[in-house]
Amino acid sequence: MSKTLFDKVWDSHVVRKIEDGPDVFFIDRHFIHEVTSPVAFVGLKSRGIGVMYPEKTFATADHNTPTWNQHLPVADPLSANQLEALANNAAEYGISHWGLGHRNNGIVHIVGPENGITLPGSTIVCGDSHTSTHGAFGAIAFGIGTSEVEMVLSTQCIMQPKPKKMRINVNGKLGFGVTPKDVALYIISKQTTSGATGYFVEYAGDVFENMSMEGRMTVCNLSIEMGARGGMIAPDEKTFEYIKGRKHTPKGADWDKAMAYWETLYTEEDAEFDAEFNYDAADIEPMITYGTNPGMGLGVTHSIPNAEDVEGNVNTYKKSLGYMKFNEGDSMIGKPVDYVFLGSCTNGRIEDFRAFCSIVEGRKKADNITAWLVPGSHKVVDQIKAEGLDKILEAAGFVLREPGCSACLAMNDDKVPAGKLAVSTSNRNFEGRQGPGSRTLLASPLVAAATAVEGVVTDPRTLLELV
Amino acid sequence: MAYDKFEVLTSTAYPLPIENVDTDQIIPARFLKATERKGFGDNFFRDWRYDSEGNPIADFPLNDSKYEGSKILVGGKNFGSGSSREHAAWSVYDFGLRCVISSAFADIFKNNCLNIGVLPVQVSAAFAQKLFDAIEADPKTEIKVDLPNQTVTLLATGESESFEINGYKKGNMLNGFDDIDYLQNMKEEIASFGETRPF
Numbered sequence: 001m002s003k004t005l006f007d008k009v010w011d012s013h014v015v016r017k018i019e020d021g022p023d024v025f026f027i028d029r030h031f032i033h034e035v036t037s038p039v040a041f042v043g044l045k046s047r048g049i050g051v052m053y054p055e056k057t058f059a060t061a062d063h064n065t066p067t068w069n070q071h072l073p074v075a076d077p078l079s080a081n082q083l084e085a086l087a088n089n090a091a092e093y094g095i096s097h098w099g100l101g102h103r104n105n106g107i108v109h110i111v112g113p114e115n116g117i118t119l120p121g122s123t124i125v126c127g128d129s130h131t132s133t134h135g136a137f138g139a140i141a142f143g144i145g146t147s148e149v150e151m152v153l154s155t156q157c158i159m160q161p162k163p164k165k166m167r168i169n170v171n172g173k174l175g176f177g178v179t180p181k182d183v184a185l186y187i188i189s190k191q192t193t194s195g196a197t198g199y200f201v202e203y204a205g206d207v208f209e210n211m212s213m214e215g216r217m218t219v220c221n222l223s224i225e226m227g228a229r230g231g232m233i234a235p236d237e238k239t240f241e242y243i244k245g246r247k248h249t250p251k252g253a254d255w256d257k258a259m260a261y262w263e264t265l266y267t268e269e270d271a272e273f274d275a276e277f278n279y280d281a282a283d284i285e286p287m288i289t290y291g292t293n294p295g296m297g298l299g300v301t302h303s304i305p306n307a308e309d310v311e312g313n314v315n316t317y318k319k320s321l322g323y324m325k326f327n328e329g330d331s332m333i334g335k336p337v338d339y340v341f342l343g344s345c346t347n348g349r350i351e352d353f354r355a356f357c358s359i360v361e362g363r364k365k366a367d368n369i370t371a372w373l374v375p376g377s378h379k380v381v382d383q384i385k386a387e388g389l390d391k392i393l394e395a396a397g398f399v400l401r402e403p404g405c406s407a408c409l410a411m412n413d414d415k416v417p418a419g420k421l422a423v424s425t426s427n428r429n430f431e432g433r434q435g436p437g438s439r440t441l442l443a444s445p446l447v448a449a450a451t452a453v454e455g456v457v458t459d460p461r462t463l464l465e466l467v
Numbered sequence: 468m469a470y471d472k473f474e475v476l477t478s479t480a481y482p483l484p485i486e487n488v489d490t491d492q493i494i495p496a497r498f499l500k501a502t503e504r505k506g507f508g509d510n511f512f513r514d515w516r517y518d519s520e521g522n523p524i525a526d527f528p529l530n531d532s533k534y535e536g537s538k539i540l541v542g543g544k545n546f547g548s549g550s551s552r553e554h555a556a557w558s559v560y561d562f563g564l565r566c567v568i569s570s571a572f573a574d575i576f577k578n579n580c581l582n583i584g585v586l587p588v589q590v591s592a593a594f595a596q597k598l599f600d601a602i603e604a605d606p607k608t609e610i611k612v613d614l615p616n617q618t619v620t621l622l623a624t625g626e627s628e629s630f631e632i633n634g635y636k637k638g639n640m641l642n643g644f645d646d647i648d649y650l651q652n653m654k655e656e657i658a659s660f661g662e663t664r665p666f
């Protein structure tokens with residue numbers, strides 16, 4: 001039978017099939033961070049078992065770290081305790097560890113690809129749902145719980161039933177000012193937040209073929225927001241170009257051998273999917289969300305739908321708008337905003353900072369806006385400086401912070417205060433996600449930049465020059 | 468982590484008829500700072516149970532004495548969406564619940580529950596609505612979840628529906644086993660498989 005990309009990678013990692021049960025599934029690469037791993041190590045210790053392949057696990061501190069004054073001791077004792085637990089566990093079991101301040105430190109889903117740990121055809125897990133990001137390289141990558149972190153540490157395997165397969169095709173030419181983030185938010189708005197539950201998604205079509213690796217990462221990152229376990233894109237020249245020569249990438253003869261394998265990683269013509277959707281690039285606008293899940297998104301020039309026009313439970317919808325302090329029929333453009341957050345594993349890469357700068361260059365941050373610009377890693381910071389983007393940001397009244405998850409999940413001090421409205425390039429607009437009582441509008445770096453200079457929700461196309 | 472075996476559970480239930488309840492509500496990120504699995508029940512639905520001053524919100528079902536002591540929660544569609552934090556499943560367990568019933572679950576949450584001894588029971592939308600209606604009519608109404616027979620029954624009316632669970636996971640729940648026990652027993656097989664991986 002003809003195989004899909006997903007089948008090829010999945011099937012080659014099954015150690016044992018259990019009848020009427022899950023597959024025992026081998027993991028090539030495992031990332032851990034300070035929040036979801038400590039309890040797994042406690043589990044190992046209490047069972048008296050060790051780590052089977054320490055060289056296949058990589059530790060980085062990101063979720064709980066300050067994005068300011070990282071050279072000082074971490075003030076919050078609970079956070080400091082988690083960071084210390086990560087460092088100690090890594091040292092005890094011989095796992096490589098990129099702690100706060102380390103040159104390779106940054107958000108786990110940004111530093112993995114940067115260092116060539118993320119490879120096509122591999123299986124990658126992490127105790128973080130946005131592990132789906134790595135699917136951009138043609139890997140099967142997904143988030144796991146702490147019990148599974150313990151399984152991977154101790155046996156390099158987890159037990160998973162094979163998900164169903166979905167393909168999402170987007171063809172055509174993307175409009176002016178429409179970014180990968182908009183493509184993803186558009187797809188999620190069509191699928192809803194649970195539309196792809198039970199599926200693993202392959203993205204195909206010329207929109208993804210033409211997309212940069214950064215853009216593909218943004219799209220795959222957001223797969224989980226429509227309920228999918230993960231998303232992937234077949235590797236191509238761009239993929240190989242991106243990974244070649246990075247720290248952990250195979251070299252020399254190993255590279256040639258790997259390439260021979262990677263070039264077989266595509267979906268065969270007559271392979272079958274359990275579900276397939278087609279979208280037209282021309283229908284996609286710069287997007288923004290208006291509710292409390294990522295499926296509640298629309299074109300930025302649109303108005304909030306009436307309850308009777310949306311699928312799903314009316315009370316849930318009204319509760320959501322009530323939390324956001326919005327009304328049915330409100331226009332999104334012009335809504336006064338308090339905070340702008342550029343960063344996270346969704347949009348904390350160099351391309352996102354370039355996009356942001358393309359709008360703020362020669363303009364000024366609006367006085368009512370508090371802006372947090374948080375690069376995803378030290379390498380992103382270096383690149384920002386090398387390209388002089390830091391100067392553009394500074395001239396426009398912005399300050400660059402230090403790498404970390406920051407206001408994406410508000411475990412550190414970067415919390416949006418109760419009642420305040422934020423335009424955020426991150427991935428979740430759940431109630432309180434960016435701080436108790438905070439209200440979040442998800443959008444692209446371009447929408448975030450336009451909003452940051454105008455002080456209200458703004459269509460970036462009105463500030464961009466047509467090229 | 469070992470947990471108590473699950474066979475047949477008969478209990479009243481907390482109703483939470485809201486769709487797309489995400490893991491940031493089940494346990495907000497700021498309560499994920501522990502390095503041991505302790506105390507997560509206290510912060511279960513923290514921001515829906517308590518106001519910003521820390522006072523309990525009386526009409527939220529988990530605070531409502533009518534339902535106190537229930538071991539089942541009946542949630543709206545797409546329960547547990549969002550983050551992979553197992554802390555969400557721990558908080559369910561630590562709050563004293565052993566079973567969540569919904570017409571649809573998010574994948575990772577469901578998996579996490581099964582791994583730690585909370586049974587996720589997926590029923591039809593119509594049956595979920597019947598449960599909500601029955602609980603509303605009588606908060607003391609009891610629901611019986613029978614894992615060996617894979618059925619869930621509304622005791623007052625005898626209405627029943629069967630639910631799916633794969634044989635392997637069912638065996639684990641019935642015996643209080645977890646996946647690590649299984650994997651530990653096949654380490655040699657894993658090691659020889661590992662040899663064949665190119666990177």
Ligand code: SF4
Nearest residue numbers: 130344345405408409
């Ligand atoms: S940036 Fe946000 S979504 Fe990404 S790893 Fe950090 S907390 Fe998770």
